[in-house]
Amino acid sequence: MYNRRMRGLEHPGRPIYERIKNLQPKCPLCGIGRVRQVDHHLPKSRYPYLAVAPVNLVPVCGDCNFVKLDQIPASKEEQTLHPYFDNVEDERWLRAEFLIHKPDNGDAGTVDWQVRFFVDPPDVWDPQLGARIIHHFNVFHLAEVYEAQVADELDTLGFMLETVFDGGGCEDVRAHLLDVAHQRTRPRQNNWMTALYEALAASDWYCSGGFTLVAAG
Ligand SMILES: [Zn+2]
Structure with a gap:
């Protein structure tokens, strides 16, 4: 039914397929990729009666x-999250940390840095929901997907922060980063940008000038 009556361009069920594909431009599973196809939440190989x-x-x-x-x-x-039924935006659960590794010789110009994304389920949640989000995060490799976005963002940001730093130093940089983190909570608060900007704001090294080394590196 799915392969012969719904998926093909000339199939009678194609308008429904298109409507589902066009529900939103961005992939609801990762929040990054552009929607290009329709997936069976429960695979049709095992649940053929749910194929259409x-x-x-x-x-x-x-x-x-x-x-x-x-x-x-x-x-x-x-179970991975089902975008139609699982509303997980009431609480914050996506976090990040900014890690630096300073070389033993004290050469500040060669500091290694890394942004690590992780799931931190809120205490008020049923542990089962927390376990599902962690599973979802792992199945779709979301830590790696988000980390791949970071370098470009930090490149641009570093140069912009120089002006902020010149005006008010470390604390102005921190306040600016928290402001952006807050702005990025829309339309959904668990997105990689909010987690990233909060992690940067929490780093004294980054806020007090590390941003230039990160942008240059
Ligand atoms: Zn995706």
């Missing part, structure tokens, strides 16, 4: 569809 059920069809980017494959959850904790 609209609630089982989710717009996704190519990368998320590729890594998910036909995974079948064996428990509730192994």
Whole structure:
């Protein structure tokens, strides 16, 4: 039914396929990629009766569809988030930390840095939901997906922060970063930019001039 009556350009079910694909431009599973196809939340190989059920069809980017494959959850904790039913934006759960490694010889120009994204489920949540988000985060390799976005962002940001620093030093830089983090909480608060900017604001090294080394490196 799905392959012969819905997916092809001339198929009678194609308008429904298109409507689902066009629900939103960005992939709801990673928040980064552009939607390019429709995925079966529960794989049609195992659940053929859900092959054309609209609630089982989710717009996704190519990368998320590729890594998910036909995974079948064996428990509730192994269910990835369903964008139609799982509202996980009431609380903050995506965080990041900015890590630096200073060389033993004290050469400040060769500091290594890294931004690490991770899930920090709120205490008020059912542990099962926290486990699901961690599973979702791992299945779609979201730490790596977000880390891949960071370098370009920090390049541009570094040069902009020089002006802020010249005006009011470290504390102005920190305040600016927190301001951007807050602005980025829309439309959803658990996005990599908010986590990144908060992590940068928490780093004394970054706020007091490290931003120039990061941008140059
Ligand atoms: Zn995606």
